[in-house]
Amino acid sequence: MSKLEAEFEQKDIAAVESGIIEGSASSDSEAEHQLNKYGAPVEKYNPLGTQMNYMSLFYMIISGVVGTGIFGTPGTILDQIGSVGASYVLWVVGFIVTLFRVLIYVEYVTYFKDRSGGDVAYLEQAYPKPEFLVPTTYAAITVVFSFATSSATAFGSYILQAVNAVPTTWNQRGIGVAALVFTTGLTALSTKWSLRLANFLGHIKIFTLFFIAISGFAVLGGGTRVTNQFANFQHAWKGTTTDPNAIANSIVNISFSYGGTGYAFSLVSEMPMAKRMKGFKLLVPTTFFFIFVMYILCVTAFFAGSGTLDELKSSHVLTASLYFDNVFGTSGRRALDVLVALSALSHLIVVVVGHSRSLRECGRQGVLPYRNFWVSVKPFGTPLGPVAVTFIINLIVLLAPPAGDAYNFVVSLGSYSGYIFDFFLSLGLLFVRRQRKRRGFPSTGFHVPFPVVVIHILFQLFVMIMPLVPPENEDGSLRGTNVSFFYATYCLVVIGLFLLCFVYYFFWQFILPKYGKYAHRVQVYTLENGAKGNRVVKIPLDEVEEWDTKHKSIELTTVDKR
Template identity: 40%
Template sequence: MTDTPSKQSFYSEETIRQSLDEDEASLAHSDDEESGAPTETVSPLGYHVDWMSVIFLNVSRTIGIGVFTTPGTILKGVGSVGLSLIYWVVGFLFSAASLAIYLEYLSYYPKRSGADIAYLEKAYPRPRLFVPALYAFTFVLLSISSSSAIVFAEYIFAALGQETSAWNVRGLAVGMCTFVTLVCMANTKWSLRLSNWIGMIKVVTLVFIAILGIIVLNGGISRVENPGSNFRNAFSGTSTNLNGLANALLKIRFAYVGYENAFSVANEVKDPVPTLKKFAPLSLGIVFILYFMANVAYFATVPKEVIMESHELTASLFFEAIFPNREAVVALQVLVALSSLGSVFASTISASRVVRECGRQGLLPYPHIWASTKPFGTPLAAYALRWFISCVVIVLPPPGDAFNFIVDLQYYPTAVWALLLTVGLYRIRVRRQKAHAPSSAFRVWDSVAAFALAVNIGIMILPWVPPEGGIYGGDVSFFYATYCIVGVVIILLAAFLYWVWFSYLPKRGQYRIRQVVDKLSDGAQALRTVRVPLHALAEWDATHDEHGQLILPTPTSPEGYHD
């Protein structure tokens, strides 16, 4: 929303008081770009994120149901056990390189939560708010927990031995999303604790699977015949199909998504740079070891051909091969459901901060509502919006192609933002070098940044490779790359809306868009857009800074000021 300021408001006492806020002025001066949302030097959300929460926000977000399902999909794509294991290593290396990119951004902007939206704002300050606006539009529209909620509901019913229908699954999925949202709304500390506890259960589960795999390899479980046979000719059957290899690489890429989750709450960490510098890589290392050992356990226990031909969870095949009773399968189903629940907790917490940052940048109507943390010290509006969109996607699309398509829509825009973030880091480096800014607390090796850039470019290209079955041979019944095309269209639609709001309407209305800072009683700050008439534009720009705060004359003596 925009307001039209009166001429008198240019010199209001409130504006003058804001301009004299020394902390904000010094912080803005230290930044390489004064544009963008104001930095909240004291987090209005509190400081509940400790080192353990950093670890498990990442671990819980990354380890969803992928580790139970993806190994079989990867094996089908690459054709051999050996190459499948190499893919998991490659996925780890790429994630580590991307994590280093985030750490360098954090070293520049340690007091900014929101991760991508905050970093894109700094990397691409011109045109004003253009890239952040594109990101905000796609994130708010596509960042949902619907698929994890559906998986949770399906596996709870399976564990209970009850028949499912579209509506009872949807009902339980909506109920789960509602429960998570209410807990997160009510108390940040307890939502983090629940996320941590569920994350610990995930880790213990995968450690248990890894130990079972070691026992199998040593011949300790008689039910498993010929253990480890998959490793004798590990590269036998390696596929030469480009699409299968490409799709497997994409699935590996998204299996590691979540390694950057804690960066969304960076301003809620008391000492963010050293804390995330130490524990974010640790969390990724934990995930990689668990992923790799779980794959070794699966391949040690279940014949390769069975994994490739089965439509069941790879983990289900593993448990069925070791345990003869149904109780073990039920236990696995409960663990998969808990894993989905943990992912929803971790993603809901982080996504709420991203939505809040979108609002703080003035990219959503009524920024003060999104920035506010009253009455519970949590971003209620951001949680409510995410809950609403997730529930709509759960309830409205029919099961099957339509639902899968909507879930897949987020993948291609995510790849676009990852590429822009990597390129943006180079832009920031150049600007800081020209400004003779001091060196940061962390700097990515150039070779690592180049590797991340190359992989991100590859991920932009790979989805367009046609599947082996032709253009209708993908995982939906229609054109295989439809989700890529629609993802691009959504970004273009966001660009069109930006042009309408920031260019077309101002030209027709004879005004220009500027921003002012709103400071709320809870300590939150947000940018609000205002419409400045053309006849007052020169005076506004001459007397206000990037944040719309009045530029006071510099005092030369106790008696007066100079121009």
Template identity: 35%
Template sequence: MLNIGQILGAGIYSVPGVILNSVGSVGLLFVFWLLAPLFALGGLMIYSEYASMFPKRSGAEVVYLEQAYPRPQFLVPVMFAVTSVLLSFSATNSIVFAQYVLTAFDVPITSERQTIVAVTVCAVSMAFVALSTKWSLRAVNFLSGLKVLSLVFLVFTGALVLGGFTHIRDPYTNFLSPFSGSTVNPNSLATALVKTNFAFSGWNNAFNVIGEVHTRDPVRTVRKAGLLSLLLVTCLFFFVNVAYVAAVPKDEIRNSGQLIAALFFQRVYGGSFAAKTLPIMVALSCFGNIIAVQTIGQTRVLREIARQGLLPYPIFFASTKPFGTPLGPVCLKYLLTVFVLVALPARDAFNFLLDLGSYPNLVFHAAMAIGLWLLRRRRALASLAPSKYPARNIYILLYLTSIVFLLIMPWVPPEPGHSDVSFWYATYCVVGLGILAVCGVYYWLWIIFLPWMGGYTIMEEVERLEDGALTARLTRKYHPSVADIDNGEHQPLIAST
């Protein structure tokens, strides 16, 4: 449920039209919906090996990267921390929620209305998460089940269309000459893969809380959950796309933007009750995804980052007062979400934010794939036992190849009419690299310049929490001349201003 709750969000209801517009053919559309889970499988094997090395630590990437790249000291954790903070918005699902709600109630979609509804649903979901973790988890479980049922219903409807039981004429038209119109433009293919990867994002969600999985073999539990959820979602997504292609003309799919599911319901059910109800179910799926990501995934990562002393005001961001929830990370996510929703043009916001959110993370995922080889070598030199769940090199190479492709190919100019934004096609690449540059500047200020100015050195201390888990935090060790003033005491970062 943790994995499915994050995967089944806006992706399957919003990106197929954009993908078809990028690749140009129905055949390539289906190919990309099979490639994405294959690459995700490689990532799942990599995460499993990392998790088997550190089975008691939650936080996933922030932990694995820290262990794989200990030098330069604190560089990787700090860069991952700043990137996680700057990209911790929930705008994409909020935008799709707004579009489907407005469509369901026959309200014309304008930039102002879309932004207002998106900001409102984000506020409601944030409040839900901030007030109660238990009820948030219950909502995730309920909405995850609803998401699966809605997709099963959509697949069943597609079967009826293909069987000739609806008023759709010639449902097999789009399947004739499936690769006609295919593109070989690297930018368009990379854009399509970014979108399908977005639809499958969440297959690793359970690794974020592996330290809280109380079974005999937590890694095996989480690994099996990842495989099962990936298999289930792959089947559902593939046949949902079959349903779209059977019911909606190819040109209409290409021009549907994020409303392919609404268009499908209208084509099959006309103006009936189902055509109004099912878009509401899509909106609820987006709402459930916002809660799942904020409750279980990103807020836990942000809280772990704060506990390590990598952010200013870590006490605020690590605290669970007054409701036993990560209130600080939730508030930060809401402010960032509102900012990007208001700052970007509404018609380009979804595609741009989706692309932007993927690019810096690709750098970290590449580092994780390479870091696994480095960590294996160091552990072998230290005579440590190999991982219980080693990832085969073919999985690592497969995952790394897809990442390198997505890092390089978006710089190639797309074919006319195939760009997914109205401005320069590689803007998100430049902004993504700019975010990484901000990380480097932050590292230099936080770890090098300010300690030099203040006469102290950044040290790492290991702390045992109340539940017995170990966590690391950065502290200040003052030089002797300053330490005399401070009575020789080490001053922790979390107590500093």
């Protein structure tokens, strides 16, 4: 135990002896329905405030999903899957599967309506046994993979194109770092102004999508200088690949384009209760369907006006730029580059805001050191510690890896770990239902059909396995499609990191307590501003029974004056 932890231990004991004890967290109705007794305590009155409203929620979905994916990945997906027809299938299937994921999130919200953090809160409740395993693993993985670099680098790339500058690794990274500093600084200072800026940039993003969709109709109608607008739709299925690895990578890109809905669910308790259920049950799925419609219209515009299939396939992450250059000329392309850069910036804001809430929930679970660093919302009413960690991790990822293979590899690590957590999140919903039924908890009125949950589980299992299938390279090598080394390296590294977390957990939870002759117990503490969290303490074995009796049905309050 560190000197700081010992100091808090004495404060806790003093609090008990002086009668500064709150009622059990189970006095709140939702806390009674929590399934994990060691889960982070419910903050009935969120110290982060309630800045979210319907408009903010709408733009959290818009900005979370619509980053740079729709503007850059259609050409890459076409190149990987091989044909226009198969590309459309992927865009539709990607929407359906992601919609299933959204509905699963919504059901979790109805069960834990006062919990923010998204995945971290729901996984904690879905897997209460073994004690501390899920919080420990999720916290470690999430801290290590706090990536938001794709939006930062995309912002730099499109800004350079807009000013017609020659992009280099370091000028692109420099602009990306500036964007990261701005967004994390704003998030640390004010949640309200972060959301307001995201809302404003969201307006621009919707305008951009509508403009591309309408211009696509103009292209198809022959109203532009494009003369071969239907050429790419002929023989729509020609060239469709059967390479499992290429299919897996195209699914990864589709998932990237549709990903980001989870950030809104990281701020559930920051929306007033009167608006919360209606917002997440109705507004979120409706908004996502709107995005799907706009995506299909934009993809159609790109196929019609971006030149030949070979040009589209070689456009890589610059599909929208190729389209605007072909339809409107250089000046039109530069205008689009500015709009896409702003889209990337709004996505970066949402990522930082949402991810900081997930990291704060990890801290509230009690398994990370220096708990107040993660939990406190001083001095600006924002999770300053988690925002700082997000900034540091992303700064390292932006600056440290060499361009190309190393950077693609690092980004793939975060994506693959996300698939694993999505799989356990979907499976965990079935466990939550069973546990709630056993305890006699009432129905919440929202129930995702069982086949939908099973389909999503199987899909996540599919995207976890497919990257392990060897690619069909012409030279017979096992080189990856986006790296020049062994194709499954990032998968093996992520799996190895999970195993390392399990080994650490086993030693921390079983080996060390056995030889140290102590047991882990959890205390709930409350900071001066009402922020709550867990603290895992070591109780000598001969004092466990007395400790359990003394602390039964009470909440220990630590008033932090710092």
